[in-house]
Amino acid sequence: MRHSKLLAGLVLAGLAAGAVPTFAQSNVTLYGIVDDALTYSSNQNGKSNTYLRNGNLAGSRWGLRGTEDLGGGTKALFQLENGFDVNNGAFSSSGLMFNRQAFVGLKNDSAGTLTIGRQYSPYYLMVGTIGPVAYLTGATGAHPGDIDGLDTTIRINNSVTYTSPVLWGVTASLQYGFGGQPGAMGKGNTFSGALRYDGGPLSLAAGYLRLNNVGGGTTWNGASTGVPSTSAVNQGYMTADSLQHIALAGIYTLGNVTLGASYSNVQYKPGAASLFHDSAIFNTAGVHASWIVAPQWRLAAAYSYTAASKANGITDAATYHQVSLAQVYSLSKRTSLYALEAWQHANGKSLSANGVSIINAGPVVGDSQNSTPSATSSQFVGMLGIRVDF
Template sequence: MRRLNAAALSGVAFALASMPGVSEAQSSVTLYGIIDAGITYVSNTGGSHVIKFDDGVSYGNRWGIKGSEDLGGGLSAVFVLESGFHLSNGQLGFGGSLFGRQAYVGLKNDWGTLSFGNQLDMTEEMVYSYNISGWASGYAIHQGDFDRFNGDRLPNAVKFLSNEFHGFMFGGMYSFGNIAGNFHEQSAWSVGAHYANGPFTVGTAYTQLNDPHGIYAFDPYAMIGVHTFLGQPTVSVDPATGAVTSLFSENPFPVDKQGTFGIGSSYAIGDVTLMGNFTFTTIKGLGQSSHMRVAEGGADWQVTPAFSAIGGYQYTNFEGHHWNQVSAGLHYLLSKRTDVYISGDYLKASSGVDAVIGYSFTPSSTTTQADVRIGMRHSF
């Protein structure tokens, strides 16, 4: 293809600007972001307690640009570029991707939005908000994030998300694996729906990853503290010191499929909102299959317009092991954009499991782990 020179490009731009409707199109671009930082105490990480600076906990640190252009006839072009980062050292999150949080372009009309790129899955769109423990403490995601309740993305995705019709919305997406000769490998798909009516809401979604990889690859010991996974050992133990080393910290555990179904609901009674959810996740690999079940419930009490108290309880069952976790948080708004908070979690796992809260810390040397955090968050 021959290249257009600068003069030709200028002519094309002038011609487009002169076309009816194009020069009159309304467009907007918004810069936004969230910054979260604080100090965390953890009771046991590999046998010792730690007091550390941590960031992106209450909400993930981010900055982004989003925009839209009115194309006429009820149709708009939309885009989002959103970057995650660590405030502690300025480094990018999401494996070093510049726009690892979101990066998409699409078209929107009265029915919904069709978009293309790195995008939030339907588990995030429809049921993520019912993770009440996570609202209390940002560390309190479900065990290992096996059920993708941490607000996860799918790359290379084509996605449709409907507008809301009488309280109902729905969506679906497909993520291409982009592997030559194998359309299935590293692909993923996700579907979901949500309904809201007055004080009542309910959402459900199913998301499946084939050959989870990259930031969603499996290191079972670091994720949930188990010593075996799908019938295979996950750690080596030094007989002299008792030190535990993960066998899959460098090369991920070979998982063929991760499929998760989730449903959640909320009901507001005055200043108190009750929330609950249930997830069922299937993990397949090496000819084996296991299931994780998570049940969670809790409440958000808006004590005053500026002050809220949030608490939640999670129960998890996987491969004969059990986890019980309680979480609580107090949040105070200094303004519409700035708040301070204190939060805490306590996790008790069954025998043979080294407790680890929310895939957030080094696993404990015992079946228990606890944390307390003081932090602040600012949005812009």
Template sequence: MKKTLILASVLSAFAISAQAQSSVTLYGSLDAGILYANNAGGHSLWQQGSGAMSYNYFGLRGAEDLGGGLKALFTLESGFDLNSGRYHNGDTGFNRQSYVGLQSDKYGTLTLGRQYDSVVDYLSPLSATGSGFGNNLAGHPFDNDNLSESFSIKNSVKYASANYAGLKFGGLYGFSNDANGFSNGRAWSVGASYGNGPLNVAAAYLQTNNSGGLSSASSAASADQNISARLQRTYGVGANYTYGPANVGFVWTHSQIDGLSSLASGGMSLPGLNGLNLHLDNYEINGAYHLSPALSFVGSYTFTDGTMTGNGSGNNSPKWHTVMVGTDYLLSKRTDVYLTGVYQHASGSLGENPNGSGIANVAAINTLSPSSTNNQIAATVGLRHRF
């Protein structure tokens, strides 16, 4: 009897030790509300929105302590529509992230699988649409720089450094897995950030080849991919400064999109752009003020300056002005209610019709169907719970 008790005690100790050395966490975000748009696809729209502020997703992440400052880790994450329960990107299960890797306290983290690029990791947190505010409606037209996490990278190998006195850096390479060509459909990115007290700065670069194809490393994630093109290069810098209850930031990105095959917003493609080249510069100013620990006000302004060339269409200069204002109130650490309004004005042209007439530019607030005019207004009130 005594030996049995000793054996049971030893086995219990081993079980407790194993549990202490490894862990699995369920996490996610649920966001739903009522959304109004004055013009979406040519008509006014009232709808129950899903993910207007931040995407709906759930995931599992886990880690096992291997000793000596080394851990094994994994993440499995799925995006979905809260109102219908449907997975984003068709019926793909883990359509946002799915990776496994090793993490060293001294040398950083190496992971393999489906992951977000360096623009998302380093630059997006300084933008109004990124993890700083988490406002999808404030994204740049067509999410042309992926600051709003429209897609992740399949078949990717990723390195993220440890934190060296505020300095972090990393890079990603996505294999196309295309038997017809090593570089056909591949993607790669690099980025870095530095945070010292109230100041944070970041820079990143992303390149994708033949995005939107079946053999492309770049693929739709939280929403249908908005841009499919022969070659896309995006790079940018950003800074954010916090002073007491307020912070203000600036982000500049340049997106060079060559050989367009589709350009979409809210799942609706714009016609007549096949084969054209679209180059965009996004200049964003954003800010937030915390009136109390629970109540905050946010806002941003983005000027997007574009040039459309190719197919003998000459040079066209589409432009967009996007203004976002909003307020957020925390009911608890994990649950909040919000009210947000967005206005966008478009000008210029996106190209030329076969008869030589211009293709008028239209407003296209991120995640919504494009307007049939050069103006679009949207507002949403909703509830968000994160776990």
């Protein structure tokens, strides 16, 4: 009897031990950037200004990213990222805890990656990351007002993204953002696709992004899955029914020097509720270069030219010339001092925010001056700052 009880106990103990799950290897990383700069603008709505500006070399942020190894070359992954203003402690976007990114998904070495949530578009991730913003930052290096969305100003809500594994140096990615409008699936939705080749010193990319507006009004409807930034460059066209981006970019690295070029075509297409009546088209071409002078020193420069179409009663269409410079000195792997300078000159006419009145084109350097355009034909911006990564 005693032996039978002992045997039963051993069996139960063994079953209990076998019932304990084997946990897959996982990791979670806390990371972030704190960036601030003393900034001078020659003209903001008619007056010069000297002030502190947050997030210039890179947007200030903190985030969590994690993976769990599920075996067989498959991992579960997630990322949550919040942007903030170091000068007042406020969220970068009111009411949004994780305004920069919030997604979850699966990655397989052979099948690719599938993610869902609030994400950057393939258009930005494959084209924008080898454009001028990658070397000069969006604050002063983005094309005027970030008209072509090659900086991080556009994020896609309610989106599903598939990215292929790398095959012969080529990566492909597709994204769909669900508009969520009952009975009108195409309202407010987003579609993006991109291809990229990386081979040795050469990288080439092409991308497409289409944002559909939920409905017309005085501005782009915030319930849409993708919302473009507004500036003096595009303010007259923000009641568009849809917005289309097409862009090409390439870089070539020669030792410590990287040379790049980009082209974009942007179309604001009106609908029945739009305040303008003709499609507004912006074409931008640019070149940029980056030079690692020494392990601690990096210099960069860029030039871009943006031209708007003659439409909506405008015969002298707006043009924008922009020159951007950057000097970055690394005190350590995590801390950098930097200086940024940019000058922009605008010619011709554009539409006011009401989509009807024709006004002089207003310069807006990069995307740091979107809400503060110059009242004259030119604008200069200079910054001295510090960036700390953790």
